[in-house]
Amino acid sequence: MSTDPMTGPAAAPEMLSRPGRRQRGPLWFAWRRFLANRAAVAGGVVLALIALLAVVAPLITPAGPNDQDFLSEALAFPSGAHWFGVDDLGRDFFTRIVHGARVSLTIGFAAAAFSVIIGIPLGAAAGYFGGRTDWIIMRVIEIFSVVPPLLAAMLLGALTGGGFWMIVAIAALFGWVQVCLLVRAQIKAFKEKEFVRAAQALGGGPSYVIRVHLIPNSISPIIIGFVLAIPMAMMLEASLSFLGVGVPPPTPSWGQMINTGLDFMYFYWHLAVFPTIALAVTVLATSLFGDGLRDALDPTMKAQ
8 A cells, every 4th residue: 555645544445435436646646746836836837938938939039049130229228129128239139038048948958868867877886786886986976076066167168168068068977966866765775675576586687677677666766856957057057158168159148148248237237137037037947846846756855
């Protein structure tokens, strides 16, 4: 019988009294817990809207992100024709903001994907084999944990010249640690279960047991690690672009726009305020969505 509070012994009489009722799985209860978290739902809705704007950007913007079609209106304030104003080079600023969402979200999701690709096998090996393998992987994690990601990223960005894929690689280099720890903890908890021992008794090797039995049962922490790695990568990209070692111009980047807008802050406030709000709202929405997903998929983590 499930230990979930919604399906525990108190709910047993009701379930027994309705023999025709379809048994509800853990995903249904996770979905109910997620919907009960209003902040997480709001974060998910906002994140979905931002992603939708990024996808349909060419259809809703008056020009391309680098088109200088409004030089005669340079530094114009927000208006009906230009919702977020015009920058100093005659580019529609709403267009730049929306296309900047494409860059930030793409880097966030790509870095999170690579973090999962690195973190899953390392976490699985550490959790399953233990001993020396676990010791070595944990020492590597400790090294990455004590190195400030931003300082290391600044150094690597300065040495390599930055760029889109370099930022993805740098973000994944530090993002895999959380995924690895989550997968390691889950596999350590499952490796002594009966179904794992049965697979081993039937001749299943470590690779088979990990791939077929343990990793599928660790999907919840994998999803959690993936979602929580996205805002970290986005903040890292914005920080590097702000410092001039991130996405090179003229590609629109919120960090880059904030840096440029600071030069005009006292007279043309919109050039710094709008990209700052866009970055803050996107990172906050992603973080709220990730926290809610974590609490829904593994409610025991909320109490720890």
